[in-house]
Amino acid sequence: MMLEGKKILLGVCGSIASYKSATLTRLLVKAGANVKVIMTKDASHFVSPLTFSTLSKSPVLSSYFKEDTGEWNSHVELGLWADLMLIAPASANTIAKFAHGICDNLLTATYLSAKCPIYFAPAMDLDMWQHPSTKQNVAILGNYGNIQINPGYGELASGLTGEGRMAEPEDIIRFLETSLSTSLPLSGKRALVTAGPTYEAIDPVRFIGNHSSGKMGFAIAEELAKQGADVTLISGPSALELKGKRIRRINVISSDEMAEAVEKHFPESNIAVMSAAVADYKPKYVSTEKIKKDSSEFGMELVKTTDILARAGQMKQAGQILIGFALETQNEEANAIKKLEKKNLDFIVLNSLNDEGAGFKGDTNKITIIDRYLNTERFPLKTKEDVAIDICKKITGLI
Structure with missing residues (x-):
């Protein structure tokens, strides 16, 4: 409301x-x-x-x-x-x-x-x-x-x-x-946000995942809604609850489920913010039974998951705004720029695990925004809610 x-x-x-x-x-x-x-x-x-x-x-x-x-x-x-x-x-x-x-x-x-x-x-x-x-x-x-x-x-x-x-x-x-x-500046606009991790099943009880809590994506969805956008949030497994009652939440587990949901909702979106930490690889074969601990070693063949951000970049039409995230540990800006250009983004949000207070699970983040013209804006450490405000200001500027 x-x-x-x-x-x-x-x-x-x-x-x-x-x-x-x-x-x-x-x-x-x-x-x-x-x-x-x-x-x-x-x-x-x-x-x-x-x-x-x-x-x-x-x-x-x-x-x-x-x-x-x-x-x-x-x-x-x-x-x-x-x-x-x-x-x-x-x-x-x-x-x-x-x-x-x-x-x-x-x-x-x-x-x-x-x-x-x-x-x-x-x-x-x-x-x-x-x-x-x-x-x-x-x-x-x-x-x-x-x-x-x-x-x-x-x-x-x-x-x-x-x-x-x-x-x-x-x-x-x-x-x-x-x-x-x-x-409101985003009144009449439809926004798609992805958040949280994905879990890639190994067997009925185990999975490959990561430490993402979804806090950054949830904060972005809340702020976009406050700015008047009609928001759809596609969330991987997360214990977080939305405050905004106007946000439609779609819960998924795996990268395949997230890819399918994005494929469905991206074409109707004016804005898409892909902040989810999607697994890069998944088991090639998923056991239907719990794998027993029979030996001291265990091998698993992995295959690449669907690159959801790249797929969105390919589907992107004139007038759509697409934002990606890059979490890096080395050569941060160079890697972020490579991702920005390769995946047809309007801007990319870079954060580094080398920055104290940034990264997964915490309540703060420190970001750098790089746009498609390679203009760079660096921000100090802030709460994720305030970081979401900075990101949404950049989006409204593009609108």
Whole structure:
């Protein structure tokens, strides 16, 4: 979901519609958002701050100072903290203050400090909504770049029927998700990511494998999804769980299974990041029974596995972006460049086992990105989540 992990400031104004904001808070939290609620003084007459603090799992903010400690609730820090600010309900009074820069409470001060996208859901009676001053103030907010969530039509608190009802909480959630998804750099793009090891069977209980955990590939899949891509993750054996609910996961075991899955899904992908540590060789013959330990020596004939990255490079069409990985121990950059050119990649991500903190299983990595024009960018040791951000920035640059 697009709201997962988002830091959201929810402003609640004095309005009978503020009861809907309690449901809205619950839905935002359910969607995975981190919510902080700012209430105006009048809003607390309609719904108790305790309701919002319980639903948001965070103290409600309503004044410049915390009453119990006297500490300052910094509107500047709040404005910088948020990924988006949502005012629901937005009363005619608060809309007018926003439009004309009146800063007489914590909500209006935070609004003026916010650097994030701002959404507002008006709620007022029919005559107030239709008044020329309200229309002018709403237009001003639109010119500021604020995004209006249109009010609904129906029975109002006065008994009149018409426009002015705050949009329903479920509709607001859908509006936000649609707005966020279409504004992301990879919106509408389909991405394929491979991750983890492959296990090549020797007999029913033994296999040839490697130490890959899949952490790097999983982090890349998560970041691509955050940037709006529709992600398919093909994962070898891994105990990792995905956080993003919008990622489709396909579990495989062997290199043959991974090759088959890539062959199926690569043609429909705009972006493919091949980060899996695929076995280079597999047993030529697989025993149907467990091999007994009858002698002090044991021989096995191996054959090459399908070169999945090379096959993708052959299948690649104009407009597709293909990224490979190179884990090296010697002549790192020369070997990476050879792989980059041979396999028709747009760029290659190089990491070396000689770098402390890089490689399999750990939570950090140190990479160098080399593109098809041999431009080289070296990065310091970072968490794999931050490395994924660097890789995805490079991808969005190519897009």
